[in-house]
Amino acid sequence: MVDGTRRPGRPRSEAARLAILKATHDELLERGYGGLTMEGIAARAGVGKQTIYRWWRSKADVALDSLLNVASEGIPIPDEGGLEADLSAFLSRTFGMQESEGPVLKGLLAQSLLDPEFAEAFRDHFLAGRRAALRTVLNQAVARGEIPADADLGLLHDVVYGVLWYRLLFRTAPLDDEAARGIASLIAGSVRNRE
Amino acid sequence: MVDGTRRPGRPRSEAARLAILKATHDELLERGYGGLTMEGIAARAGVGKQTIYRWWRSKADVALDSLLNVASEGIPIPDEGGLEADLSAFLSRTFGMQESEGPVLKGLLAQSLLDPEFAEAFRDHFLAGRRAALRTVLNQAVARGEIPADADLGLLHDVVYGVLWYRLLFRTAPLDDEAARGIASLIAGSVRNRE
Amino acid sequence: MVDGTRRPGRPRSEAARLAILKATHDELLERGYGGLTMEGIAARAGVGKQTIYRWWRSKADVALDSLLNVASEGIPIPDEGGLEADLSAFLSRTFGMQESEGPVLKGLLAQSLLDPEFAEAFRDHFLAGRRAALRTVLNQAVARGEIPADADLGLLHDVVYGVLWYRLLFRTAPLDDEAARGIASLIAGSVRNRE
Amino acid sequence: MVDGTRRPGRPRSEAARLAILKATHDELLERGYGGLTMEGIAARAGVGKQTIYRWWRSKADVALDSLLNVASEGIPIPDEGGLEADLSAFLSRTFGMQESEGPVLKGLLAQSLLDPEFAEAFRDHFLAGRRAALRTVLNQAVARGEIPADADLGLLHDVVYGVLWYRLLFRTAPLDDEAARGIASLIAGSVRNRE
DNA sequence: TCCTAAACGAGACGGTACGTCCTGTCTTTGT
């Protein structure tokens, strides 16, 4: 056995862990992030508050964990043969997911804005995965020569996700398939012939 | 007589209003948005809590008002003769302002995410002004023929402000003059190569 | 005109005074003394709070005044020819009045216990009248020779009103005609059989 | 095992309970009942307000409890061989105690008058004990044949305590040894030869 | 088979801030 450091005492209860994540998820749906409380989670999960604090540092950590537990199916990478089509497909799918997770995402972002420690966790555990997926799509286009090698890929990332978050936060326009095509077209146009 | 609708009773105290906005501003600088409390504001302003609740619905409303009171100098509109130069100058200045107001903006956004009623106020009183300024810049470009009349101006807005907010929130890249030039160039490139 | 000291300015509004006393009375009946507030009186009387403070020093003063305004019909003195019969009749009537005014009396007493200034007013304007009436009854008995001239009349007063208030406050026994007869008998017996 | 009904969870803190009662007592002495506040008690006891509300329903309940905690030494029953002497000794001692507790008693009575629920508690926990003591004294006299078996003992109770409270509340005469002798004499006289 | 030790549920603890209520004072306009 690789890990001989098994500690004595009663082991962590997997049932409690799942009950907490489930309760958190349900509370989020019912009351929204603003109405999420440790006491509410504990009561709904039939768990002592201490048990939550033992394994998570804060309300936001529990919420993030409960989100990752649901949304961890992985982000599919399209390969339609061209940057614009790839982007359009990628965004279309991403928008669909964001739709359902939107309210919780907004709550987590809110916490992230008020709590730098959580912000780090949010960036590392959630955003990083999204950015990696988009990076794959863009790298395909670089490999095909559609994007110049010296282009500022970071900016392209920020434009794509910037629009996504901006519209998610402020609802200036819907996040639908037409939006996906529009953004894809804009990005593709901007890299087509530079200088 | 212009206004005959003067109500009876003691009129609202302008001194109290200003003291509250000032105290809120100072508290925001000292403790950040997360550390802002009604009791703190009232104590620092030398005011009863009731007086705050009489005129503002929530902590966030006071904070927003205190921000608008400071940042209402107006957003200058550049006219450098070309879209890319205009955008670059506009963003450069906007970034500078955002720099100082960033922390408060993040707090207000956080509140906005948790409280739909406040979200509306935030959008209408703060964002609207920013969008109007950018609209002027883009309209100049449309008038010059740099942007096709049928372009999706809404998307351009969202791209510009999307990148701004995304970087403000997640700090994936700095908001400096180089960033301003990069975004300007991307936008200009994207409208140049449509067919 | 007898009084030339008429002060300048708008004279005191009798209508306001009556409206305040009436409103106070009604509030007392509806909410009890504990639920009486200056704001409530002012609102119901259609009067500014200041107008109340201008003429009465406190909530309790208004309440006392409103009570005196109602209960000032005067206390009738019986003369049945003998101490026991006189006392019995006197107490019987007094109990009847106390019955209806009981709740308000209890409120005023409560205030009296918490506020020494009001206690004085309560004693001088309310209790004094009651004691004077009883004094007359007892003096009749002294004149008739039923009570020795050297008896402690103060103690007799305190016994009679002591039982009355004690039962009013703590409801250990009803204040009815039988009680009136019992007290009268006890007092008469006690002065009959000295040494 | 006598008591298996131990509830789960952290047990009530005896230290907190005592600190609260002590703080309440001290606040009562310093500020009087009118100046008693939950916040003051909590602060002085170094306790959260919730902890007070968890175990007492109101300010008055705490005050009553704090009083009982102090005055629970028990009321001594005299046996001097005769009713008048017994009563005189009993009242003399009772007056002495009432002297020191007077202000607090008045406050509790005031609360009792405004709040029927508290009135019940006050009657059951405080007055009942006093009445039981007096009952013992009177029963001794009944046993000795000094009081006729068919006498209205309830009335005698109310006369004794009625005078006590009346003088406590309205200060018409002092509560001293002479008063004790006077009341004892009056009671004894009233039961001496009835027919 | 016990013993040790940690995790568990429950819920009380000291605190902080909340938003409401009422007080007594003040500052207006209207009569």
Add this chain to the structure above:
DNA sequence: ACAAAGACAGGACGTACCGTCTCGTTTAGGA
């Protein structure tokens, strides 16, 4: 000048949660 209206500073209220603590109970090794 007084009345009404109502804003003002102040302060206590009772509630909601926070994160910590202290119980008795449960569940696993290791002795």
